[in-house]
Amino acid sequence: MKVSLPDGSERELADPASAADLAAQIGPGLAKSAVAAKVDGKVVDLSSALRDGAQVAILTERDAEALEVLRHSAAHLMADAILRVFPAAQLTIGPVVDSGFYYDIYLPDGQISSDDFPKIEAEMQQIAKAKLPFERRVAKQGKADEVFLRYRAVDGGQNHFKEEIVEQVLARGDELSFYAHGDFVDLCRGPHVPNTGWLKHVKLTNVSGAYWRGDANREQLVRVYGTAFFSKKDLKQYLHMLEEAKKRDHRVIGEKLGLFTFNEDAPGFPFFLPHGTVVFNVLVDTMRDLLRRRGYLEVKTPLVLSEKLWHTSGHYDNYLENMFFTKLKLRDPERAGEIKDNVEESRPLAVKPMNCPGHLVVYKSRLHSHNEFPLRIAELGLVHRRELSGTRHGLFRVQAFTQDDAHHFCTPEQIGGEVGMLIDFFSEVYGLFGLTDVRVELSTRPEKSIGSDDMWERAEAALQQAIDAKGLSYELNAGDGAFYGPKLDFHIRDVLGRSWQCGTIQLDFSMPDRFGLTYVGADGERHTPVMLHRACYGSLERFMGIVIENFAGKFPTWLAPVQAQVIPVSDKFNDYARRVLAQLQDAGLRAEANLSSDRVGRKIALANEAKLPYMLVVGEREQEGETVSVRGREQDDLGALSVAGFLEAIAAELRPGGGVTAAASTQG
Numbered sequence: 001m002k003v004s005l006p007d008g009s010e011r012e013l014a015d016p017a018s019a020a021d022l023a024a025q026i027g028p029g030l031a032k033s034a035v036a037a038k039v040d041g042k043v044v045d046l047s048s049a050l051r052d053g054a055q056v057a058i059l060t061e062r063d064a065e066a067l068e069v070l071r072h073s074a075a076h077l078m079a080d081a082i083l084r085v086f087p088a089a090q091l092t093i094g095p096v097v098d099s100g101f102y103y104d105i106y107l108p109d110g111q112i113s114s115d116d117f118p119k120i121e122a123e124m125q126q127i128a129k130a131k132l133p134f135e136r137r138v139a140k141q142g143k144a145d146e147v148f149l150r151y152r153a154v155d156g157g158q159n160h161f162k163e164e165i166v167e168q169v170l171a172r173g174d175e176l177s178f179y180a181h182g183d184f185v186d187l188c189r190g191p192h193v194p195n196t197g198w199l200k201h202v203k204l205t206n207v208s209g210a211y212w213r214g215d216a217n218r219e220q221l222v223r224v225y226g227t228a229f230f231s232k233k234d235l236k237q238y239l240h241m242l243e244e245a246k247k248r249d250h251r252v253i254g255e256k257l258g259l260f261t262f263n264e265d266a267p268g269f270p271f272f273l274p275h276g277t278v279v280f281n282v283l284v285d286t287m288r289d290l291l292r293r294r295g296y297l298e299v300k301t302p303l304v305l306s307e308k309l310w311h312t313s314g315h316y317d318n319y320l321e322n323m324f325f326t327k328l329k330l331r332d333p334e335r336a337g338e339i340k341d342n343v344e345e346s347r348p349l350a351v352k353p354m355n356c357p358g359h360l361v362v363y364k365s366r367l368h369s370h371n372e373f374p375l376r377i378a379e380l381g382l383v384h385r386r387e388l389s390g391t392r393h394g395l396f397r398v399q400a401f402t403q404d405d406a407h408h409f410c411t412p413e414q415i416g417g418e419v420g421m422l423i424d425f426f427s428e429v430y431g432l433f434g435l436t437d438v439r440v441e442l443s444t445r446p447e448k449s450i451g452s453d454d455m456w457e458r459a460e461a462a463l464q465q466a467i468d469a470k471g472l473s474y475e476l477n478a479g480d481g482a483f484y485g486p487k488l489d490f491h492i493r494d495v496l497g498r499s500w501q502c503g504t505i506q507l508d509f510s511m512p513d514r515f516g517l518t519y520v521g522a523d524g525e526r527h528t529p530v531m532l533h534r535a536c537y538g539s540l541e542r543f544m545g546i547v548i549e550n551f552a553g554k555f556p557t558w559l560a561p562v563q564a565q566v567i568p569v570s571d572k573f574n575d576y577a578r579r580v581l582a583q584l585q586d587a588g589l590r591a592e593a594n595l596s597s598d599r600v601g602r603k604i605a606l607a608n609e610a611k612l613p614y615m616l617v618v619g620e621r622e623q624e625g626e627t628v629s630v631r632g633r634e635q636d637d638l639g640a641l642s643v644a645g646f647l648e649a650i651a652a653e654l655r656p657g658g659g660v661t662a663a664a665s666t667q668g
Helices: 019-026 028-033 064-085 114-129 146-153 160-171 232-248 250-256 274-292 307-313 315-322 356-364 412-431 453-470 540-550 571-586 600-609 620-625 643-649 660-664
Strands: 002-004 010-012 036-039 042-044 056-059 100-106 135-138 177-181 184-187 201-211 220-229 304-306 328-331 339-343 349-351 375-384 400-410 437-443 475-477 487-493 499-508 530-539 564-568 591-593 614-618 628-632 637-641
Touching (some): 010 019, 019 028, 019 056, 056 064, 064 114, 064 201, 064 220, 146 160, 146 177, 160 184, 220 232, 232 540, 274 412, 274 530, 307 315, 307 349, 307 356, 356 400, 356 530, 412 499, 412 530, 437 453, 499 540, 530 540, 564 571, 571 614, 571 620, 600 614, 614 620, 620 637, 628 643, 637 643
Parallel strands (some): 437 475, 564 591, 564 614
Antiparallel strands (some): 002 010, 036 042, 036 056, 135 177, 177 184, 201 220, 304 349, 328 339, 375 400, 437 487, 487 499, 499 530, 628 637
8 A cells, every 4th residue: 555644755665554554664763753653634543444546644742643642642641540540539530631631430438638639640650660552442243342341330330420421422323432441441432552550650630520411410420630742841831830820810900900800799700999990991992002003893782682683693403502681581470479480471582692693783873885895894793602510710701791802894805904904903012912932724614514625724814814914823723613613713822831712703694695685886786794703811800810910910010900100108197198198199000008007117027918010119218309219019129219200200101011021021
């Protein structure tokens, strides 16, 4: 047989041959470093048989897909070790996630805590040292097959979670495939590393609770997280990053600085406290200023809209599980005290999870001409989306958030210009926060989508041409587009090297047509506009959480909720402190004064704990000279200045983006 390699060359192999045989033929070095293979675009085990004419790439630790294979294998390693330490445990699912992997475990009695990690990791090390081969097996006779019976017996034979999973696999008509290493067997599609010896650099990182199938009415599970790397150095760097990330956890900082809080009566709905509201509003005001300079027209659309609208947009069919719907309740006129739930309405309503249908209604409210294009409609709109309790995480994943949403209506010929403008726009916004390391992904048609094949082909080609014209490098993320069109996603990297997906540009030929949108072209005829969905912050709440962690709560002066605090050295100078405060506030500075009876050292310590950019200490000398003694957040003594002199010295820091480089370089 002949197979093609990534460089276009061909290799001839005896038939049958595996990916491992190909790696060995290419060279002993590659055979030793090979982790898995990519055959005709699909990642497979090295033991997988090749076919004549296949396109094959041998994956090593330098390939991103190989790390995912390693972590997938590490999840099996951890599950095996947990059963050795907790024989009564029952296994459910164990997927790979961005930073590693997890496994959901059911324990009839007891719990797994981080105190158990050393015992579990010791077992994992023993399994890794044994270099047990990962072997793929298929239950050809279904539940009667010996392979299936071994799988069922691994954790006691009474695991109803496994039964549910197996029934779903069989209902889909899929084969029951398993992977075994030693005596351990797990239901799995694969692929895996050649043997457990590859799993030397694995670490358990966290434990939390979860519900089976994400349903709070089902069994409570223990979710054990871990990560794996090919080298000890990479694992060490990641664990160091985790420690730094703990210090920067926006939930902890948010509580310490009084930025926001959560309450059980509003699960997943943040309450912004006064200081947090200031930061939120600065983000809003900064974005509004940038929008005005680019000719956006801001609108405000209703929070609740008819269900019919969401059918038209396609969200009902493609986003139903994530939506909130209103329920009508009425008092029973015949039975006092009784309430009728879920009363049928002539026009049922839903809380908006997106702003786009509202913007389509705004567009359709009057006739438009091609001379208005590109027409840019923006809204900092509050949306609501259901999130399972196990997935909510501070401001990063909430059930109500504000999108800096906008929709561009344009002609097909204007797509390239609009996408190019947005790429520059996003770069400017992220630069204000020192977030200059940006990676872009092009996501194409998903399995669940609306629109014709022709529409998708035109949309994907138009977006790709626009990126190429801009000279932008990007990664292809096949099958991860929005249900209505392909998209560009912008991933920003913070000071710890963590990647966050924030901005998005989505091209949509479908929704304007579904809503019957038109414009009058240069030919006097009616045409359907193209629509670009775009968000830069994405979720303001999530972006705020990213910013909190990026700066470790030490906001640059322009973003800080309190930019300066006046600190009198004793009560005798409170009146002078009030006069200084008034001057600062009249100049537009967000300032306050600490007029408490605490000693000056205590006041300075509290200001440092609050991470305030500037402290203005005033005493007898400052009062006599009409000055303030300026201290920076990092213990920098800037000396005595007049209030006007201080304002002039920090003027550049008060503009969006001012002082960000300095702030980013002094993280602690």
